[in-house]
Amino acid sequence: MYKALIDRLERDAFLSRDEYLTLIKNRAQCADYLFERARAVRDRYYHSKVYIRGLIEFSNYCKNNCYYCGIRAGNTKAERYRLTPEEILSCADEGYSLGFRTFVLQGGEDPYFTDEMFESIIRQLKARHPDCAVTLSLGERSYESYKRLKEAGADRYLLRHETACKAHYEKLHPSNMSFENRMRCIRDLKALGYQVGVGFMVGSPFQSEEDLANEMLFLKEIKPQMVGIGPFIVHADTPFNIYKSGSAELTLFMLGLIRLTLPNVLLPSTTALGTVDPLGREKGINAGANVVMPNLSPSDVRGKYLLYDNKICTGDEAAQCIVCLKERIKTTGCEIVTDRGDYKYEI
Numbered sequence: 001m002y003k004a005l006i007d008r009l010e011r012d013a014f015l016s017r018d019e020y021l022t023l024i025k026n027r028a029q030c031a032d033y034l035f036e037r038a039r040a041v042r043d044r045y046y047h048s049k050v051y052i053r054g055l056i057e058f059s060n061y062c063k064n065n066c067y068y069c070g071i072r073a074g075n076t077k078a079e080r081y082r083l084t085p086e087e088i089l090s091c092a093d094e095g096y097s098l099g100f101r102t103f104v105l106q107g108g109e110d111p112y113f114t115d116e117m118f119e120s121i122i123r124q125l126k127a128r129h130p131d132c133a134v135t136l137s138l139g140e141r142s143y144e145s146y147k148r149l150k151e152a153g154a155d156r157y158l159l160r161h162e163t164a165c166k167a168h169y170e171k172l173h174p175s176n177m178s179f180e181n182r183m184r185c186i187r188d189l190k191a192l193g194y195q196v197g198v199g200f201m202v203g204s205p206f207q208s209e210e211d212l213a214n215e216m217l218f219l220k221e222i223k224p225q226m227v228g229i230g231p232f233i234v235h236a237d238t239p240f241n242i243y244k245s246g247s248a249e250l251t252l253f254m255l256g257l258i259r260l261t262l263p264n265v266l267l268p269s270t271t272a273l274g275t276v277d278p279l280g281r282e283k284g285i286n287a288g289a290n291v292v293m294p295n296l297s298p299s300d301v302r303g304k305y306l307l308y309d310n311k312i313c314t315g316d317e318a319a320q321c322i323v324c325l326k327e328r329i330k331t332t333g334c335e336i337v338t339d340r341g342d343y344k345y346e347i
């Protein structure tokens, strides 16, 4: 019966909320079949290719206070750092020589970086490496700001929605952040022509299996080009240190469901997944993911961008990480490719 549901999901790329919920509740009995179909669908579009993105974590200052996040403003124990524009550009140069053709600029919401500064960084990045895609992950900004950064040359934007349920959103964030503004940002980014990535944490406090079923309907409605998910992982110096981390097992199942629901989506196997399970990233690829995002930040700041405890790859040089990750991906039978890896609108 579950097999028939999965076959229908593969055929129609859609199920009802109750059908998604049935699969999620009975995942132990159908996960292997789901993963097999998810790999087949991924390979139909992406031919067993896994895209690699160079992540540059340029600042861990953040004005927000999300209850789950280790770099929240209220965490006075976090050791703060900022890269200079020159340092950001030289990370990208190093990444380019290692073969990267997509750079992801990610940081906390750090007001020190103005639109002018981002605009100048993006323009210089694009001038030095015109064959590369620039992905931004800078949090919530105004329409005007998103527009200006798009005009400066940014191609993609990652902004996880964190949860599709407004009441749940309000339990994860303080009252000066709103679900409505997060949705406004996602709408604006789409309207401006960015390739947009959304996403959520699996196993975040107060999340139910019904919420996860709802996530699938939300994704179907938003039609993002990328979806980033990973397990929620406890950070000791946050208000959520009393809760439990999410599991690799449920995250993997959600990856499989996402692949069948949005067949051509760009789907990372995340560092968080590799943190809760030593083989998490490989298992994510085997569940239908097709992107990995190793860290290009300088080694002296890596150990400071800690959204959650026990983050992996904080002690390695970029070059080491690439070699390690390539070896790991090889074990899945997929091949790491270094081109821009744009979203495939058609087969």
Ligand code: 5AD
Pocket: 068, 069, 070, 160, 162, 199, 200, 201, 230, 231, 232, 233, 234, 235, 272, 307, 308
């Ligand atoms: N565990 C797992 N993921 C987290 N993120 C933030 N804090 C945590 C945590 N404790 C995720 C959020 C955010 C992304 C950059 O990292 O989903 O959007």
Ligand code: FES
Pocket: 294, 312, 313, 316, 320, 321, 322, 324, 325
């Ligand atoms: Fe960083 Fe393996 S990917 S050490």
